[in-house]
Amino acid sequence: MTTADGTGRTGGTGGTGGTGEAGGAGEALIEVDGVEKVFDVRRKTGFLRSERRRVRAVDSLSFTVRRGEMVGYIGPNGAGKSTTIKMLTGILTPSAGRLRVAGIDPSRERTRLARRIGVVFGQRTTLWWDLPLIDSYRLVHRMYRVPDARYAENLDRCVELLGLGGLLDVPVRQLSLGQRMRGDIAAALLHDPEVLYLDEPTIGLDVVSKVKVRGFLRDLNAERGTTVLLTTHDLTDIEQLCRRVMVIDHGRLMYDGPLTGLHEVGESERTLVVDFARELPPVETDAARVVRVEGPRQWLAFPAGRSAAPLVARLAAEYPVVDLSVREPDIEAVIAKMYAGQVVP
Amino acid sequence: MAYRLSFAMTALGNLLTTALDFVAILLMFSRVDALGGYGLPEIAFLYATSSTAFGLADLALGNMERLGRRVRDGTLDTLLVRPVPVLAQVAADRFALRRLGRIVQGLAVLGYAVAVLDVDWTAGKVLTVPVMVLSGAGIFCAVFLAGAAFQFLANDAAEVQNAFTYGGTTMLQYPPTVFAREMVRGVTFVLPLAFVNWLPGLYVLGRPYPLDLPRWVAFTPPLVAVACCALAGLAWRAGLRSYRSTGS
Ligand SMILES: Nc1ncnc2c1ncn2[C@@H]1O[C@H](COP(=O)(O)OP(=O)(O)OP(=O)(O)O)[C@@H](O)[C@H]1O
Numbered sequence: 214m215t216t217a218d219g220t221g222r223t224g225g226t227g228g229t230g231g232t233g234e235a236g237g238a239g240e241a242l243i244e245v246d247g248v249e250k251v252f253d254v255r256r257k258t259g260f261l262r263s264e265r266r267r268v269r270a271v272d273s274l275s276f277t278v279r280r281g282e283m284v285g286y287i288g289p290n291g292a293g294k295s296t297t298i299k300m301l302t303g304i305l306t307p308s309a310g311r312l313r314v315a316g317i318d319p320s321r322e323r324t325r326l327a328r329r330i331g332v333v334f335g336q337r338t339t340l341w342w343d344l345p346l347i348d349s350y351r352l353v354h355r356m357y358r359v360p361d362a363r364y365a366e367n368l369d370r371c372v373e374l375l376g377l378g379g380l381l382d383v384p385v386r387q388l389s390l391g392q393r394m395r396g397d398i399a400a401a402l403l404h405d406p407e408v409l410y411l412d413e414p415t416i417g418l419d420v421v422s423k424v425k426v427r428g429f430l431r432d433l434n435a436e437r438g439t440t441v442l443l444t445t446h447d448l449t450d451i452e453q454l455c456r457r458v459m460v461i462d463h464g465r466l467m468y469d470g471p472l473t474g475l476h477e478v479g480e481s482e483r484t485l486v487v488d489f490a491r492e493l494p495p496v497e498t499d500a501a502r503v504v505r506v507e508g509p510r511q512w513l514a515f516p517a518g519r520s521a522a523p524l525v526a527r528l529a530a531e532y533p534v535v536d537l538s539v540r541e542p543d544i545e546a547v548i549a550k551m552y553a554g555q556v557v558p
Numbered sequence: 559m560a561y562r563l564s565f566a567m568t569a570l571g572n573l574l575t576t577a578l579d580f581v582a583i584l585l586m587f588s589r590v591d592a593l594g595g596y597g598l599p600e601i602a603f604l605y606a607t608s609s610t611a612f613g614l615a616d617l618a619l620g621n622m623e624r625l626g627r628r629v630r631d632g633t634l635d636t637l638l639v640r641p642v643p644v645l646a647q648v649a650a651d652r653f654a655l656r657r658l659g660r661i662v663q664g665l666a667v668l669g670y671a672v673a674v675l676d677v678d679w680t681a682g683k684v685l686t687v688p689v690m691v692l693s694g695a696g697i698f699c700a701v702f703l704a705g706a707a708f709q710f711l712a713n714d715a716a717e718v719q720n721a722f723t724y725g726g727t728t729m730l731q732y733p734p735t736v737f738a739r740e741m742v743r744g745v746t747f748v749l750p751l752a753f754v755n756w757l758p759g760l761y762v763l764g765r766p767y768p769l770d771l772p773r774w775v776a777f778t779p780p781l782v783a784v785a786c787c788a789l790a791g792l793a794w795r796a797g798l799r800s801y802r803s804t805g806s
């Protein structure tokens with residue numbers, strides 16, 4: 214019951230916030246237009262023989278992110294999320310299409326763009342492996358030529374909010390995954406980037422750290438207006454942080470809109486759980502279908518967009534109902550359905 | 559502290575191995591009496607200029623060998639998201655002061671050679687010595703850079719590049735008449751490495767050139783170095799653009 218309540222509440226906030234955000238939209242900061250990335254993969258098929266194959270990691274991808282937005286970028290494994298982020302940072306050169314971040318072509322003016330963006334790769338640290346955390350930060354300070362006062366302020370803030378106090382003198386290679394991740398997030402923000410890309414930033418974080426990181430990112434976005442693009446496999450991240458989600462699969466954008474809108478696209482259903490006074494055969498109604506029966510308890514699924522009231526009224530009138538509750542659609546189920554439905558051979 | 563100790567030890571080690579390098583030549587020379595008609599001070603001079611030039615290039619870009627690993631395992635990503643050119647970052651990464659050993663030793667041998675050489679030191683010849691060392695360093699840098707660019711194409715290129723540069727210096731430490739004519743031609747025209755040392759070196763020593771090249775080629779090394787660096791720079795840029803990172 215608690216999970217059902219939780220999902221419902223966050224879903225609601227996302228919906229109202231989404232409309233508010235769209236109204237006060239800022240200028241376009243990230244522009245992606247018909248972008249493609251093709252990898253030539255060579256595979257050994259025998260002695261001195263190899264076969265070339267083209268992997269289309271990103272396929273005619275187009276979207277725009279406005280200044281101050283916080284966007285969730287999700288998709289199944291191998292969908293092309295990391296590849297997109299690498300193109301947006303200038304690490305990879307797109308095979309086709311047009312990319313602009315803050316008006317800069319990332320692959321052509323990579324070093325100029327680097328000053329204005331922050332990147333966190335959950336899989337890989339950008340810190341100096343052998344140095345204590347604080348020394349990595351000092352190097353970032355010098356490399357990005359952050360004004361001293363600004364650096365001190367940003368560092369203090371990150372140390373406090375991300376709980377890095379006791380870790381500053383520890384060499385990066387001795388940090389645990391979660392500690393390192395928080396260290397990386399701080400490093401990416403010392404130079405006040407306009408855009409922050411996070412590729413799976415909550416991978417390997419414990420529950421407390423996750424809450425800390427999410428709160429930190431939310432504040433960053435709200436107070437400093439930092440634009441955030443976030444990939445994750447933890448949908449709670451998205452539910453709690455992002456009003457807008459983009460779903461990508463096989464390199465193509467499958468959905469771009471508010472989180473709540475996914476329910477419509479995914480044809481999601483709400484579930485009415487009814488406890489009857491005694492065991493009954495599955496109830497017959499065209500407003501819902503029975504998906505499960507367990508003793509006197511039955512689960513009835515009905516379209517998420519429809520009100521539960523008429524159904525409840527009818528059940529109460531016709532059957533000996535003891536108790537009932539409504540479960541909101543599970544966003545994970547919706548997305549899983551979406552991923553599964555898009556399987557292209 | 560540990561770093562400082564290991565620095566001192568590797569510097570000493572480098573010094574010893576390069577010294578042994580030279581002793582080997584010395585021994586060979588003492589048997590053969592004159593290597594291809596060159597005396598000890600002359601060989602010392604050719605050896606020292608090439609060794610110093612290589613040492614300088616190695617100091618700046620020797621780290622490029624490690625780039626191959628970064629390209630393969632995708633950790634180059636981290637360098638690419640920073641606002642400093644990758645070359646500068648690679649060069650500064652664990653700035654290899656220990657490689658100073660080769661330079662120090664090269665300069666010492668050079669000092670010896672200059673002192674004992676029986677050469678009429680005109681202004682042109684005096685000027686040629688630092689110019690040939692610096693342009694040699696430039697050419698070796700270009701080779702390192704081209705090798706690094708090559709690593710984007712061939713994944714296991716680190717070894718190939720090593721054969722190139724290290725093999726290259728050993729060959730340059732011997733006077734050209736030891737080698738077959740075709741080989742010399744290849745080295746002069748295909749690998750501009752010869753400019754490091756042979757042509758200007760022979761000019762300083764007042765020796766005839768191989769292949770009857772005109773006298774003024776002794777003064778082309780700076781131009782060749784600039785051209786090589788420009789070409790290598792283009793290759794490097796192309797390499798970076800073809801970088802594909804790794805999945806995940
Ligand atoms: N360097 C590479 N060489 C060849 N193929 C690659 C390379 N990088 C990625 N790919 C391919 O491109 C596709 C997209 O990969 P990408 O890493 O962008 O996926 P992702 O969405 O980040 O997945 P995950 O959720 O697993 O991190 C995959 O099919 C992958 O095999």
Ligand SMILES: [Mg+2]
Nearest residue numbers: 294295412806
């Ligand atoms: Mg990924």
